[in-house]
Structures are given as C-alpha cells and as structure tokens.
Amino acid sequence: MKVSWRALPTVLTKEELLDKAYSRAKKAADRVDDSDRVFRVRKQLNRMIQTAADILGTYLMDTVNQWPSLDQSPQFDVSMIDACVGCDDYRHHLSMLQWAANQISNIAAQNTRKITRTGRIELMHEARREAYGRISSIVGRIGSSLQWLGESREILKRLPSIDQLSPCIVVCGAPNVGKSAFISALSSGKMEVNHYPFTTKQIHLGHFTFRRLQYQMVDTPGLLDRPMHKRNDIEMQAISALENLGSLVLFLIDESENCGMSIEEQNNLLEEILQLLAETTVMIISTKADIHENRPENWSTVKTAETEYLELGEEQYTELPLLIDTNGYITISALENVGLEALKMEIVRIVKDNTPVDPMSLPEGWYRAE
C-alpha cells in the first residue's frame, strides 16, 4: 500500500475553480432550447446555477475524499504530515472544502426554487445573479484553504513512500559514515531518492528481498546525526515519526574516523539514540572495513563464503559467518562488498524475532495474549 498523497492531483486556485465552473455552466445553458421564452429562460438559468454548483461540489468533495483521512493513515504518515504541514491545519482546510460544498448546494437549491416559482423573467435573472454572487463569495472564503492544500501537496509528495506491510530498517549514524553507500550496496534494485521537505537533505530508500519477503531500508541524513539539543520542533517530530517506522534501527559507526567525527563523538550520538528509541532494537554496525587499521581476521573466510553463497543460491544456506572487526563489532565494506550478505541474513533473523503477531491476522474470535 503506497502512500496515496504522492498521486494527488494539483489543487486549483479559487479563480481557476470559478472559471471552470462558470464556463461549463454557460455552455450548458447555451444548449438549452425551448420555443416558449419564459420556459427557455427559466430552464437556461436553472441549468446555469445547477451546473456551476455541481462542478464546484464535485470538485470540492473529490478533493476531500482523495486526501487521505488522518484517522486511517499509518502512524508514520501522520507524524510526517504533522511535522511537515501540521495535522490540525490539514483537518481544518479539508473541512472548509466540505463546508463550502454544502453551502453551494444550498444556495443552488434556494435560487433554482425562486426561478421555478416566478413567471417574471427579470426576477429569474436576479435570482441567477444572486446565486452566482453568493457562490463566488463562498469560494472566495475557501481561497486560502485551496492555496494551503496546493502548497502542502507539493511538500507531501516529496516524502518517501514507505510500504507499511514490509519491515522497514532505519539506517542512522553520523554524517559521512557510509549510510547511503550501505543501503545502495544492500539493495537489489535502484535506490529511491526523496527529500525531507524541511531541509535540503535527501532520503534514500532501498529494498532487498530475502526468501520472497521484501525488506526496506531508509536512511536518516540530518535527523539522527547530531546532538539532540541542537534541534528544532519539526526535526524532533520527524524523529518521533521514525520510532513508528522501524522494525530495526542500524547505527553505523565509522571507526576509521574518515567521516570527520571522532569515535567518542559517535558514541555520544549512539547513547542519545539509544535513549530516544528505547523501544526499538538498535544494532551497531561498523563501516568501511576495507580501510580499518587492521583488517578483520575473518575477512577472507567471509568473502569466500559469500561468493559461494551468491553462486549456489540462498536456498542452500541457513547461516553465513558475520564479518567481525578487531573491536568485536559486526562490520562490512560497502566498497568491496564484504560482509553484506551475512549481515542481510542477520537483519532478517532479528526482524523476524521482533515482529509481533498481528492481531488482525488471527481468525475471528482469537485473541493474542499480552
């Protein structure tokens, strides 16, 4: 299930919306024919009002229905929407559209009734003008809501589309430790690149498949890479969105210090993340094994095993040796492709252990013991 606001159509401005409604209404009125003048004018003016009201009402309600309801959205999406545009505003502006649709429908009903009940042509025209005036003023009052939705759509469509049904692994660590390189090396296809709406940072989203199950990996540049006290509210909300996302968090540490941050600083960051994501399993992975001062002792064993594994196929294996560095950390080299297959297997194992039984998947009448 992809997040559907990525596919939302552009939102019209109030001027565009009125233009569209009134020009269609005029065309519809032009098609009306009746030899009796009073009947013809009555039909034409009613058709104008009804067509304009229908077009506006349909457009407004389609927009309300196309925009995902926050009550039914996954928690991650709700947190991201809150961080990026604000959930209260989101609800308010959609409800304004709904309000306008109701008002317009009432105005159309009142004024077509007036037209139907009179035999005087000038009163009919007056009722039509009144209807248009009131409809225009209602649309005018939702102008700022239409604009807000138009701008929010631009922001929201840049967020990553995370599949709620597949496990998601959050990859974090200091800048330059090799997060993107790691996701890219582990991904079977191309990485998807998105943006956080509130910074210039790119989010990378990668996938791999293991025994037909899909796993997603997302990195968090700019979010979990510096001390928490230096952050603003929006970033904190985005971070809390991550809590709802990850089946597992990988904390990447660059022991070569090539990233520009000392091991001590990286460890402080790790401490903060462990506190922040207290409910989530955090796994520490040391990167760039190929440039460590001492190569991991089992480097060639792992390399041989992984090569064999890739040739023979994953069905033959239930285990691969993890690459372990001289400090005892699980390590990998994204550059030379060593340790990745073994780590993939380990990730799958941990995610499986962590996955709670979904109560929805149990047969009716069954309950999961807490």
Ligand SMILES: Nc1nc2c(ncn2[C@@H]2O[C@H](COP(=O)(O)OP(=O)(O)OP(=O)(O)O)[C@@H](O)[C@H]2O)c(=O)[nH]1
């Ligand atoms: N030698 C070596 N270099 C690596 C490895 N992985 C990444 N690098 C290098 O480390 C640098 C940073 O890698 P990125 O993957 O961009 O790091 P990042 O954590 O995504 O960085 P930000 O997105 O800026 O936080 C690049 O110059 C990579 O080429 C590796 O396994 N070995």
Ligand SMILES: [Mg+2]
């Ligand atoms: Mg990166």
